[in-house]
Each structure stands twice: as C-alpha cells, then as structure tokens.
Amino acid sequence: MLPVWCSDWLAHARTHACTHACTPSPPCLLGLVGKLKRVLLWLLVVYVSIPVIIKLCPSIQAKLVFLNFVRLPYFIDLKRPLDQGLNHTHNFYLEPETGLKIGVWHTVPAQMWREAQGKQGDWYDSMLTSTHPLILYLHGNAGTRGGDHRVQLYKVLSSLGYHVVAFDYRGWGDSDGSPSEGGMTSDALFIYDWLKQRLDTKTPIYIWGHSLGTGVATNLVRRLCDRGSPPGALILESPFTNIREEAKSHPFSMVYRYLPGFDWIFLDAITANNIRFASDENVNHISCPVLILHAEDDSVVPFHLGKKVDRVLTEPR
DSSP: OOOOOHHEEEEEHHHHHHHHHHHHOOOHHHHHHHHHHHHHHHHHHHHHHHHHHHHHHHHHHHHHHTTTTTTTTTTTTTTTGGTTTTEEEEEEEEEEEEEEEEEEEEEEGGGGHHHHOOOOOOHHHHHTTOOOOOOEOOOOSSTTOHHHHHHHHHHHHTTTTTTEEEEOOOTTTTTTSSHHHHHHHHHHHHHHHHHHHSSSSTTOOOEEEEEEHHHHHHHHHHHHHHHTTSSSSSEESSSOOOOOHHHHSSSGGGTTTTTHIIIIIIIIIHHHOOOOOOHHHGGGGOSSSSEEEOTTSSSSSOOOHHHHHHHHSOOOO
C-alpha cells in the first residue's frame, strides 16, 4: 500500500495531466477560429464572384444550360452502339448544313435483331419502309445519345415494336458545331424530314423529348403543325414551361434564388443567349395528341412545371 503522501501526489498528477490534455490552450483556439474565418471568407468570395462572372460573361450561363461538355459515360465509342448492348443498332452521320456532321443511331424493333446481325446502312434504311412506327428521341442536356438511361429506354421502346432514332445535336457527343436553341431545333427538323422521305406514308412518327429535349420537341412540333404536317403524337418526359422558370426552380439556383436581382443576373443572362424553350407558348400551336410523363419526386425539373404545361394544354383555345 502506498503512503498517504504518495497517493495525494498521484491524484494531483492525474488531475494536472488531464487539465492540460483536455483543455485547449488559448493559442490553439485562436488558430481554429482563424482557419474558420478564412474558410468563410473564401466561401463568401466564391458566392459573390459567381454572379459577377455570369453577368460579365453571359455565355457561361449558356454552357450551364446545355452542359454539352459533360460527356457521360466517358470513354465510349459512339461509332459502336454494340458496345452498349445495342446489337440491332446502326450508327451513321448526316449533314443538316454543309460541313456540319451530326451522329445518329437507328435501332430497329427487337423482333428484327437476328436479321440485323452484320447488316450495313442500306439494310437499316430499307427497314424504315416496314409498318412498324418510329420514335424520334430528343435527349436532354449533358451526356450523349449513348447515355446509360437513354440506351435502356431505346431497348424498352424497341422491345415494344418501335424503330428508335436518336441523335446528338450539334455540339454534343461526336457531332460538329456549337450548341444553340435554334441549332438544336434545326437539327431535329432536318432529321424528321429525312425520316419522312424514307418511311411509308402511313407509318407514324412520334416525337419523344426528355427534359431539355422537351423544349426542342415543342419547338419542332410547333413548326410541323404550323406547316400542316403534325407528327403522330408528342411525348414530353419531364417537361418545363420555359427555360427561365426551369432555371429558377433548379436546385443549383437555390442559394441565389432569393437574392435581390436574381432575374437580372442569372435569368437575363440566359435570355441574352437567345435561349427560351418556351413550351408554354408552343403547346398552344400544337394540334397532335400529347402525352406528358413526369415523376412527382423529380428534383431537376420540378413536377409543378409539368403540371403547368398540362394546364396550358387543357385550357380552352
């Protein structure tokens, strides 16, 4: 047993050691506060810089709308749809304008897949004269015609007996050029007319647009209806009313949405790039049947925007 004086000394030593180990010294606290202040300062600089940069360089906002530079999935060869499990799909290129090449995939109905093995472009063109209906797919921003979720949709539609034609707008994937709303709509119109020349006159074409592609789709179908040649139907998957309302509802805008001058800084920059995608106006000029598909928990294109498009469609005209 330890003497009393020794026990008291050990207790004092333990208390003294614990006090030094558990209580940060004032210099340590000051260092943590200083680091926190620097982090907050950098965050404030970034927060303030983004609106200033966008206002000074509106073209940046256009890139954020199109996101054509985000090519997902990476490292795929768009010339080989077979690598994505599409063994009944032909890759080819068309020129909507002289010197401008855009990449296209044509997937035949699944019941033709055995016959499609080893076939070239001429065979695929000849299959367009079959009685199977065709869906022209207009994809959204970012990625390419070879995106995983897009490929899965092609497979589903093909299994239901449809030809599926998907392409990358100018500036996307391996297509030439730079993106713009007018260019995207012109490319879609060119592909539509190219298909109509090859299809049987009784074979319907359905236009399917997804996300940003719904804006292209309503632009296209409005033109077709105005010239008296509407498609068989229009399918809008996750549509929005117009690009300004979509940008304001996008989750990326949440930190700036209630900032004074939000419209002037962010939305006017989009308009300055001549980007509108005004589906809420276009649907008033559309005479073909329209189907709207929209998930209630869509976090990118809010469900209420799809409902608003539906309300405009069903209003008396």
